[in-house]
Amino acid sequence: xxxxxxxxxxxxxxxxxxxxxxxxxxxxxxxxxxxxxxxxxxxxxxxxxxxxxxxxxxxxxxxxxxxxxxxxxxxxxxxxxxxxxxxxxxxxxxxxxxxxxxxxxxxxxxxxxxxxxxxxxxxxxxxxxxxxxxxxxxxxxxxxxxxxxxxxxxxxxxxxxxxxxxxxxxxxxxxxxxxxxxxxxxxxxxxxxxxxxxxxxxxxxxxxxxxxxxxxxxxxxxxxxxxxxxxxxxxxxxxxxxxxxxxxxxxxxxxxxxxxxxxxxxxxxxxxxxxxxxxxxxxxxxxxxxxxxxxxxxxxxxxxxxxxxxxxxxxxxxxxxxxxxxxxxxxxxxxxx
Amino acid sequence: xxxxxxxxxxxxxxxxxxxxxxxxxxxxxxxxxxxxxxxxxxxxxxxxxxxxxxxxxxxxxxxxxxxxxxxxxxxxxxxxxxxxxxxxxxxxxxxxxxxxxxxxxxxxxxxxxxxxxxxxxxxxxxxxxxxxxxxxxxxxxxxxxxxxxxxxxxxxxxxxxxxxxxxxxxxxxxxxxxxxxxxxxxxxxxxxxxxxxxxxxxxxxxxxxxxxxxxxxxxxxxxxxxxxxxxxxxxxxxxxxxxxxxxxxxxxxxxxxxxxxxxxxxxxxxxxxxxxxxxxxxxxxxxxxxxxxxxxxxxxxxxxxxxxxxxxxxxxxxxxxxxxxxxxxxxxxxxxxxxxxxxxxxxxxxxxxxxxxxxxxxxxxxxxxxxxxxxxxxxxxxxxxxxxxxxxxxxxxxxxxxxxxxxxxxxxxxxxxxxxxxxxxxxxxxxxxxxxxxxxxxxxxxxxxxxxxxxxxx
Numbered sequence: 001x002x003x004x005x006x007x008x009x010x011x012x013x014x015x016x017x018x019x020x021x022x023x024x025x026x027x028x029x030x031x032x033x034x035x036x037x038x039x040x041x042x043x044x045x046x047x048x049x050x051x052x053x054x055x056x057x058x059x060x061x062x063x064x065x066x067x068x069x070x071x072x073x074x075x076x077x078x079x080x081x082x083x084x085x086x087x088x089x090x091x092x093x094x095x096x097x098x099x100x101x102x103x104x105x106x107x108x109x110x111x112x113x114x115x116x117x118x119x120x121x122x123x124x125x126x127x128x129x130x131x132x133x134x135x136x137x138x139x140x141x142x143x144x145x146x147x148x149x150x151x152x153x154x155x156x157x158x159x160x161x162x163x164x165x166x167x168x169x170x171x172x173x174x175x176x177x178x179x180x181x182x183x184x185x186x187x188x189x190x191x192x193x194x195x196x197x198x199x200x201x202x203x204x205x206x207x208x209x210x211x212x213x214x215x216x217x218x219x220x221x222x223x224x225x226x227x228x229x230x231x232x233x234x235x236x237x238x239x240x241x242x243x244x245x246x247x248x249x250x251x252x253x254x255x256x257x258x259x260x261x262x263x264x265x266x267x268x269x270x271x272x273x274x275x276x277x278x279x280x281x282x283x284x285x286x287x288x289x290x291x292x293x294x295x296x297x298x299x300x301x302x303x304x305x306x307x308x309x310x311x312x313x314x315x316x317x318x319x320x321x322x323x324x325x326x327x328x329x330x331x332x333x334x335x336x337x
Numbered sequence: 338x339x340x341x342x343x344x345x346x347x348x349x350x351x352x353x354x355x356x357x358x359x360x361x362x363x364x365x366x367x368x369x370x371x372x373x374x375x376x377x378x379x380x381x382x383x384x385x386x387x388x389x390x391x392x393x394x395x396x397x398x399x400x401x402x403x404x405x406x407x408x409x410x411x412x413x414x415x416x417x418x419x420x421x422x423x424x425x426x427x428x429x430x431x432x433x434x435x436x437x438x439x440x441x442x443x444x445x446x447x448x449x450x451x452x453x454x455x456x457x458x459x460x461x462x463x464x465x466x467x468x469x470x471x472x473x474x475x476x477x478x479x480x481x482x483x484x485x486x487x488x489x490x491x492x493x494x495x496x497x498x499x500x501x502x503x504x505x506x507x508x509x510x511x512x513x514x515x516x517x518x519x520x521x522x523x524x525x526x527x528x529x530x531x532x533x534x535x536x537x538x539x540x541x542x543x544x545x546x547x548x549x550x551x552x553x554x555x556x557x558x559x560x561x562x563x564x565x566x567x568x569x570x571x572x573x574x575x576x577x578x579x580x581x582x583x584x585x586x587x588x589x590x591x592x593x594x595x596x597x598x599x600x601x602x603x604x605x606x607x608x609x610x611x612x613x614x615x616x617x618x619x620x621x622x623x624x625x626x627x628x629x630x631x632x633x634x635x636x637x638x639x640x641x642x643x644x645x646x647x648x649x650x651x652x653x654x655x656x657x658x659x660x661x662x663x664x665x666x667x668x669x670x671x672x673x674x675x676x677x678x679x680x681x682x683x684x685x686x687x688x689x690x691x692x693x694x695x696x697x698x699x700x701x702x703x704x705x706x707x708x709x710x711x712x713x714x715x716x717x718x719x720x721x722x723x724x725x726x727x728x729x730x731x732x733x734x735x736x737x738x739x740x741x742x743x744x745x746x747x748x749x750x751x752x753x754x755x756x757x758x759x760x761x762x763x764x765x766x767x768x769x770x771x772x773x774x775x776x777x778x779x780x781x782x783x784x785x786x787x788x789x790x791x792x793x794x795x
Contacts, residue, residue: 059654061650061653061654086653086654087652087653087654087655087656087657087658087659088656090653090654090655090656091656096654096655097654099650099651099654103648103650103651103654104647104648104651105643105644105647105648105651106647106648106789106790106791107643107646107647107773107785107789107790107791108640108643108644108647108775108785109775109777109778109783109785111775111777111778111779112640112643112775112776112777115637115640115776115777116637116640116641116644116652116655116657117655118637119637119640119641119655119656119657120656120657122636122637123637123638126636126637126638129633129636129637129638129665132632132636132637133629133632133633133636135632139636143635143777147777147779150779151779154779160779163778163779163780164775164778164779164780164781164782164783165783166785166786166789166790167789168789169789182655183654183655186655186656
């Protein structure tokens with residue numbers, strides 16, 4: 001075949017200088033990241049790090065305050081996601097997503113859930129309903145095709161036997177799988193999964209790993225996932241991005257990220273005593289966590305680390321003051337009022 | 338209330354008697370001022386108090402005896418039946434012939450209904466039964482099926498549906514008056530105009546949900562009615578528009594002229610033919626509504642409506658434009674409302690804003706809810722029960738023997754209406770047919786229980 005076109009080598013999604021503010025709260029600040037085509041990219045980070053906000057910006061549920069999100073499709077089309085409506089992103093840019101708390105159409109059957117996902121294809125085949133209403137064979141063929149496609153996905157997620165049951169009747173793990181299959185039925189090039197393993201038992205999350213690897217291998221869909229379950233993240237992702245307080249603190253292969261001291265500090269925190277042991281002495285006004293970060297990130301010598309930690313602490317206080325006026329002032333205002 | 342199963346029969350009667358006395362005392366306390374006394378004006382315009390102890394005693398007696406019967410006989414009987422049912426082995430019998438072919442039987446019955454009535458009562462006597470009963474019910478069936486698209490399928494609570502009915506009726510009345518166009522030309526025009534108004538209403542309210550949407554649609558219904566009242570140059574205000582042109586059967590008029598229907602077919606002149614024609618006309622329109630709804634449910638748009646009812650955010654994540662989807666639901670529902678409206682105008686020969694009050698919207702919505710949202714058959718049955726029930730009340734002359742000559746049963750229809758609603762909602766909280774039938778299936782079509790479906794934004 002021909003040499004890969006520039007479009008194929010370009011990252012499928014590139015997020016540049018993304019910021020998202022909710023009033024005074026900065027959920028994501030100046031974040032840049034890339035997801036490569038045909039790879040599984042994981043976004044991890046502690047609770048409240050801004051992972052879901054990034055997702056909502058990518059899928060158009062939030063309009064970012066700043067930044068550019070470029071999606072490059074395999075046919076070379078480039079879409080600026082921040083300028084598109086959520087449903088247009090799915091339709092034109094071919095980005096599909098799942099939700100942290102499963103959002104199935106619980107009153108529709110499993111099969112119908114997968115058919116709703118093929119809405120736009122079927123809509124065109126039915127001549128925007130008018131031709132389909134007359135019972136033309138084009139629509140009937142398209143409808144049969146849609147059912148076959150749904151059957152294919154049901155086989156993959158092992159739910160063929162329950163195709164005619166309401167989706168709300170399925171056990172939780174099956175609902176999670178069905179939501180992924182439903183997203184895949186919209187023929188995405190980028191599949192965004194928001195905590196797909198949440199609430200799954202170890203066996204189910206192993207099955208999920210297999211499903212995601214199959215999707216990647218068979219359809220070539222790039223996957224972006226948010227996950228807390230490290231067994232999923234470390235086993236299947238090609239690339240891991242770590243967020244904390246709305247900024248990127250690490251980016252690389254699972255192996256690099258796993259050994260990144262900043263990640264360890266962000267996830268585990270560092271105990272005060274350990275820090276004390278490490279540095280030999282502590283100074284007032286230095287936050288233990290900052291000290292740990294500075295120590296682990298720097299070359300390790302004591303006094304410099306403390307200085308660096310002090311700087312971090314000061315910066316943080318500075319930021320905090322900018323966003324939250326001094327408590328005294330507010331108190332006084334309140335008293336006068 | 339729960340009685341130990343080992344209790345002896347004698348004890349049941351004793352406790353029933355106790356409960357009955359208690360209920361009687363309670364009702365006496367409740368009703369002594371409400372029913373026992375009545376304030377009235379005498380000839381000198383003075384307020385006088387008039388005791389009605391006879392009525393009070395009757396009511397209290399009914400409560401006492403009723404409570405006794407329920408406690409002594411009905412409850413033990415229900416208990417026994419429940420136990421018997423629990424003891425029976427679980428076996429799902431295939432539904433009976435009647436149940437399986439219910440829709441076909443109902444349609445067949447509706448088709449032969451005028452013929453049966455004529456044989457029973459003669460052409461003159463059939464007027465009442467075909468017009469007041471048959472046509473009246475079918476108009477509401479059609480309206481409720483139209484509203485069902487908006488409320489039952491798309492899950493958007495619309496309290497102003499009667500506005501589209503009004504738009505349809507006035508479109509026909511005015512356009513036939515101005516341009517002399519026939520019913521058959523104006524029927525689609527009325528539908529299109531009503532659908533346009535559906536879209537006009539839809540645009541601003543799409544961002545609203547639940548209660549807010551309901552309030553705005555309610556207001557829209559009132560706005561249309563007030564416009565009809567106040568725009569007197571066009572609508573003639575509260576006087577209404579009369580002498581609306583009648584419908585024709587392929588150009589054959591239903592009148593006494595030589596080229597009229599009766600002469601053409603060498604039949605004696607009677608107004609019954611026109612009514613029967615109207616009956617089949619509205620039956621055809623209603624069946625068209627049903628057919629389109631059934632077809633639409635299998636189309637992507639119908640599925641999108643139901644998906645919208647279940648979860649709007651998930652819909653958007655699947656690339657469904659929720660704005661146009663909601664608009665199509667509003668427009669389609671409104672179009673059928675418009676059809677029904679133009680039929681209403683042609684049937685009455687007269688339209689006035691009085692016919693399009695909020696109570697109409699409420700009745701139509703009540704039919705949809707009572708029938709089971711989304712279920713065509715349930716809604717048809719509900720319309721039959723509610724509208725037919727009201728009409729039947731007019732016929733119950735024997736009630737006068739019980740309650741006296743001044744008793745007019747129609748006046749109590751709202752009371753009976755309300756009671757019936759409460760009873761049905763207790764007995765079947767999701768309407769007559771609560772389950773939904775899936776639009777597509779892989780192995781077999783299984784009804785989806787009402788416990789999984791959502792009511793949507795409504």
